[in-house]
Amino acid sequence: MSLENPLRLVLVGAGSMGRAWRDTIEAAPGVELVGIADIHEPTAQAAADALGRPVPVGTDAVALASATGARAVVDATVPEAHHPVTTAALFAGLDVLGEKPVAETVAQALSLAAASEATGRLFMVSQSRRWNPQLFALRAMAEDLGSIGTLTTEFFRAPRFGGFRDEMAHPLLVDMAIHAFDSARFLLGAEPVSAYCEAYNPPWSWYAGAAAAVATFEMEGGIRYAYTGSWCSPGAETSWNGVWRVSGEKGSARWDGDHDPVLDADGPGVARPGSPYEGIEGALLVFTDALRTGDPPMGEVHENVLSLAMVEAAVRSADTGERVRLDDVLAAAHAEALRTETHPDVRDALASWPSVREVLTAAG
Ligand SMILES: NC(=O)c1ccc[n+]([C@@H]2O[C@H](COP(=O)([O-])OP(=O)(O)OC[C@H]3O[C@@H](n4cnc5c(N)ncnc54)[C@H](O)[C@@H]3O)[C@@H](O)[C@H]2O)c1
Incomplete structure (x- = not known):
């Protein structure tokens, strides 16, 4: 063109x-x-x-x-x-x-x-x-782990935004968790099958809606993706990307969201070119x-729509109590x-x- x-x-x-x-x-x-x-x-x-x-x-x-x-x-x-x-x-x-x-x-x-x-x-x-070279590196490590069993993200921060996020019914799930859900799809190369989610507001929260959530997704191939997060969690805050663990057949890979990920697996990983973006x-x-x-x-x-669909599925599950x-x-x-x-x-x-x-x- x-x-x-x-x-x-x-x-x-x-x-x-x-x-x-x-x-x-x-x-x-x-x-x-x-x-x-x-x-x-x-x-x-x-x-x-x-x-x-x-x-x-x-x-x-x-x-x-x-x-x-x-x-x-x-x-x-x-x-x-x-x-x-x-x-x-x-x-x-x-x-x-x-x-x-x-x-x-x-x-x-x-x-x-x-x-x-x-x-x-x-x-x-x-x-x-998604355009993060460290996430690309974690994805390359995940490819060396054989079958993947579990992927987890922990996201715990305490921002005081003021404005629309303070009034939303599901500020964490709707405004922030989409980044993690989208990264999970990318990391696993697997699409979501189902969601179960509890969303809640801790008693000290300064948000009107649910500032915290625990969501479990079944991904293709039976992999489970577990996301726990809170936007009213002072102390020991995670990075804005969250803290990640990929648990596979041959080992595990971890990423703190700010530094290069770490591989702990049988045998050396295969070096792959990083992302220029x-x-x-x-x-x-x-x-x-x-x-x-x-x-x-x-x-x-x-390609992007299923990331939003994960948010909508999590919100629907939180609102109905159903998978x-x-x-x-x-x-x-x-x-x-x-x-x-x-x-x-x-x-x-x-x-x-x-x-x-x-x-x-x-x-x-
Ligand atoms: N990628 C990220 O990390 C990241 C971070 C923050 C926000 N965002 C996204 O960026 C988008 C904007 O967020 P923001 O924080 O800048 O919001 P904002 O409220 O600061 O700015 C949005 C602007 O859009 C204008 N606007 C609204 N309707 C319009 C229309 N019909 N035509 C033209 N202009 C219109 C508003 O007047 C306002 O100036 C959102 O989708 C948000 O989710 C992404």
């Missing part, structure tokens, strides 16, 4: 993550930030002013892209805006790199996957914690490479997407899927 150089980008959503994206795009080779949009125009203007060069601003990413000749959009809006903003961009012929989560619900995520199919545009989700800079590089080569990147919307099958989450989301879809091309694409799981995992 031919691609102009530099790739002209519009950033939409100029909040705290949007400003991180602004600086990342500005510093990256091969891309040019040509406009900043935010539903609150003064926010876009303030983000543009900090660049020290004139950059057009507006409230609508598609209009701004058309006025500036942009070819792609970086969507760093709030989760509830991901579906409308990204759908409009895809139908305007723009490729999209979007912040996690892919959308607010799995039904909306399926609609976005179908919109990408209907338009032939790339929609990649930037799940920034890191964080949102890495996601941006992968996105532009994918546009140049036409090859689907890791994080392409279909939840991922296929039931996908089936309910697909039915809802078909019921609520307003775009005929997207509805046709959704209706053509023989099996949601097969469509989501076909590229993996």
Whole structure:
């Protein structure tokens, strides 16, 4: 695929993550930030002013892209805006790199996957914690452990955010645990089968909703992934990536989330090349490479949806007390997407899927 150089980008959503994206795009080779949009125009203007060069601003990413000749959009809006903003961009012929989560619900995520199919545009989700060279190294170690029995993550921190997280029903599961769930899928190369989760709020918590959770997932091949986490846990805090253990037939591998992982196994591990990518800079590089080569990147919307489905399954299990099958989450989301879809091309694409799981995992 031919691609102009530099790739002209519009950033939409100029909040705290949007400003991180602004600086990342500005510093990256091969891309040019040509406009900043935010539903609150003064926010876009303030983000543009900090660049020290004139950059057009507006409230609508598609209009701004058309006025500036942009070819792609970086969507760093709030989760509830991901579906409308990204759908409009895809139908305007723009490729999209979007912040996690892919959308607010799995039904909306399926609609976005179908919109990408209907338009032939790339929609990649930037799940920034997956682009971590230490996680890639842990994955390489896991490959040396033979069959895997158990994967665990402990995440214990005590941030005082203020704002929307303090009011959410499931702040830990919905806003944070998706990073760990996504990394677990990547580490194991295995998809989720079912979830059982208890979510609760310790008596001293400063959050209104469930700031702590214990979730167990059955993954393909019978592997169990156990996640324990709390966002109101002062003392001995873990890294933001959490603390990981992979327990396999031939040994174990551990990672504290901040330093190189450690292998404790029979025989020497096989050295493998590390990852050249890191964080949102890495996601941006992968996105532009994918546009140049036409090859689907890791994080392409279909591949990402099951990470959000793990969140939705865990929340449903916590709310009902039942073990939840991922296929039931996908089936309910697909039915809802078909019921609520307003775009005929997207509805046709959704209706053509023989099996949601097969469509989501076909590229993996
Ligand atoms: N990868 C990470 O580690 C990480 C960290 C923090 C946030 N995030 C994600 O980044 C996204 C943004 O989070 P944030 O903390 O920057 O939020 P934020 O509230 O600081 O900023 C969001 C911005 O989007 C704008 N906006 C809302 N609806 C819009 C619309 N329809 N069109 C244009 N602009 C719109 C708002 O005005 C606001 O300026 C979220 O999806 C969040 O989950 C990711």
